[in-house]
Amino acid sequence: MTIPGLLRLVGPDFGALGGSSQLRAIVGALLTYGLITAVLMIVVCSATWAIGSAQGSWQTASKAKVGLFVAIGGATLTGGALAWANWLLDVGATL
Template identity: 35%
Template structure:
């Protein structure tokens, strides 16, 4: 079946609307607070993991030292994701708009 050249596909243009629903500003505040909590917990996990790593290294316990190293890496990764979350979402939003 051949498409009729006279038929034009409708162009749909929808953008995010900040005033479409009540409570959007409160939701932004909540998301910012959760991001802050995530960063604070990442710092706490980094401190605890560094202490565990130090205890493991000084007590000749390679298992404990290894767990501390993994904890340091995981807490740094969590902080990177929390800090870059807005940039990552905006990047993929822009990629999606180009499809």
């Protein structure tokens, strides 16, 4: 399955709302920027952690480890935002 096909499969149901095209664009952009930022921070922090550990700089390695865990948490929350948006749209459609 391709990535666009997968995104259509797990994407929220925007048909239940008026003005759904603007909402779709806003949510899609925010999720994209959030995930790109989280993945870049995971790469940067893991590389910094490795370099800091190899050079014996425990302060740098410790800060990079905390940054890595924060970035993983951010990626998880950003991914979970899609499920939360689906739930809110389902609740809103039944009201």
